[in-house]
Amino acid sequence: MQEPPKGYWNPYLAGFLLGLTLLASLLTLGAGLGASGALARVGAFLEHLALPGHTASSEYFGRWTESPLWYYLVFMFIGTFLGGLLSAVFAGRVRCTVERGAAFSARGRLLMALVGGVIVGYASRLAGGCTSGQALTGGALLLTGSLLFMVSVFAGGYTAAYFVRRQWHG
């Protein structure tokens, strides 16, 4: 790997542009980037659809049940998906796959993605944000709590990495 793989940007340039995007978000919206907030809103929307009374009375989702999807992060998430699609299409990278190590089954990999997803969804609500909302945005604002979050993510990740290494082998 002497150069970035074809069609990928120099990571430092990509990071610089990502930083400018974050800066633009802070200067126009007055709020940084975010992604997990949108997923939580979708969760509130779906749960409200299934159990309206129960969800409206729940303490966490209850305050959103008026119109959970009318939220700037939901729109940002849609934008993120479309932006990713645009870039992937231009680079000819859209391909339906389950990414995994050769020695790992697709079903096993999907199960890992699901389990990890539940944990990430839960943890994002607990911490009040994810890699975008806490680590990137809060880090750029030098918020103590977000810096702690960033360090904790790496600590948790490196601790668990050994146990799930098989899914990427081969």
Added chain:
Amino acid sequence: MVETFYGLAELSSPRAMFVAGIIGLAFGFVLERAGFGSSRRLAGIFYFRDMTVLKVMFTAVITAMLGIGYAVGMGWLSLADQVYLMPTVYGAQILGGLLFGVGFVISGWCPGTAAVGGASGKLDAFVFLIGAVLGSIVFNETFSLIEPLYRWGTQAEPLFAFGFSKTAFAVVFTVVAIAAFYFAEWAERIVAGGGPYLSSRFLRSFSLALLVFAVGLFLLPYDAAVRDSYASGSSTVIGESALLEAVDAAADHIEPEDLADRLLAGDPGLVLVDVRGPGEFQAFHINGAVNVPLPQLPEYLLPYKNRGLIVVYSNGMTHPAQARDALARLGYENAYMLTDELQGFVDRCLKPVSLRNEPLSEEQAERVRKWRSFFLGSGPVLAASATPSPADGQPSTGLSGMVSTEWLASNLARPELKLIDVRPQPDYNTAHIAGSVCLNPESFRGVIGGVSSMLLPGDVLASLLSLMGIKPSDTVVLVPGDSIRDATLVGMGLDRLNHRQWAILDGGFDRWSAEDRPVDDQLPAPAATSYPAPDKPDWFTVDAQAVLSHLGDGRTVIVDTRPADYYRGEKSDERRAGHIPGAVNRPYKEDLQEDGQLKPLEPLADAYATLIPSKDTPIIVHCRTGHQASQTYFVLKRLLGYRNVRWYDAGWTEWSARAELPVAPQGS
């Protein structure tokens, strides 16, 4: 100055949604170009195989950090009002981070990158997103369990850079990032033979440029600018004439005179917080204040969030300004600081008339005397009522809920005293206290939103009061017959209008006439006034949605004041029988003696103490139409000093009729 959607409170506007979508577009494009549409690459960082994540993330954070530093340092951006700053919650952020890291490495995704991964066709990304939505739902379902942890370590305001100078921290952070870049390149080379930029001129120049910009921050007042933007909220001073207007216009101060009047009138929606140390508090505090240390403030005030009026004071400007700003950022729109702090209150309200430099009018002097006697404890301003207020340290009110016939007789001649007789009209016409007007309490109610027997909106009530010739400054005494709840219902209307001084005649008309006090059969001739309509809905009336949101929260006590057989669902006049799940039953009649008068205070206090854990417990009272519950509201709020009582006016009439609302016992 940059004005953001957040700063303009327009983050929910269609324009903000559009801008967010565009920013998302750029965000997604860059993430994909960085290679974040691949979970294998993302997970690579945890095996030192592919450190792209570290390089991109650190560069982005440093870039935006420097951009913000310059924007703030140049005075273009105010962090305190224009940017949403996440609250600092040590426990949740550390534990959430650890958990997040584990989930990240198991799944190979985080929410933003999974959106991009999904867009480039990765099925595992879609599965991850479904999982994350499920995880959010699980969080909601387990919220009551996790809540202590979710709030553990909450700081009163967002903290920056571990308390170090932001500029110095930014420089150190930049150096750490550059070190991390070189470490990442080196690790890639060792582990996978990569590390393409390890000895490149590009990385050297790039690192140098970042460092130069970071050091350049020292030329700007970055730290001072942030500090100033925090303190700037505290410089407004409001002229006395514009006082009420200014408070309503969400200025952040309340004048001492206004506070004094509100305390004197026993404003039920007022929470006064002294944030000084306990020693200073013990030595002297404003009568009616509670002492809460700054760190516990958000937690303590949660039940009062956007309900009533929160006033925070200290003896210097900094603490309360910070506390108020922190509260404002946590979404409190009803937190105010006391202008000129405790010293101002003492100088402007409590300083004896004789020691003042400026001359006072007789009216002003009388006001000062009332304040002094109330706050410095030389006895109640208005004569004692038949039912003294409880002596357990509750904030005392100038006018307790009830006045005695004796008090009324000696104050009857005062021009600002207005009497409303709430007995049936034939009884009134036969004999009433001279000057009283007759009011059928039902005329305060009507159909609202399809629900019958609802207390009318403030503007309608204001015009009714105008026709009765009542002004906001009047002291109103309500005269009931044998049904005290008729008076308490009218009282709800007065509370909705924020009428400051009102009370109920203890013993009602019957005691008055039994004591052979003078009565009259003439109709009074009140001159119509123009009672101002309140510009906000009251803070104590709740709707079904709000009741629903408190079910099972483990704090709120719902008191159903209907007769026990209705509560149990054995009798019913409605579509569904039973009660609101979790509600406790305390029939309003239990508070009455056989003659229809309220029981003495002591048995009432004992009875409610067994139902409600503390005077700060959030309480919602309701009955069928709101009438009986108004009596319980009065007992709890005005006589027993419960601080957080609300009223579900629509009551069982609405609850039973709306099939989607839960009912206990089930199946009834």
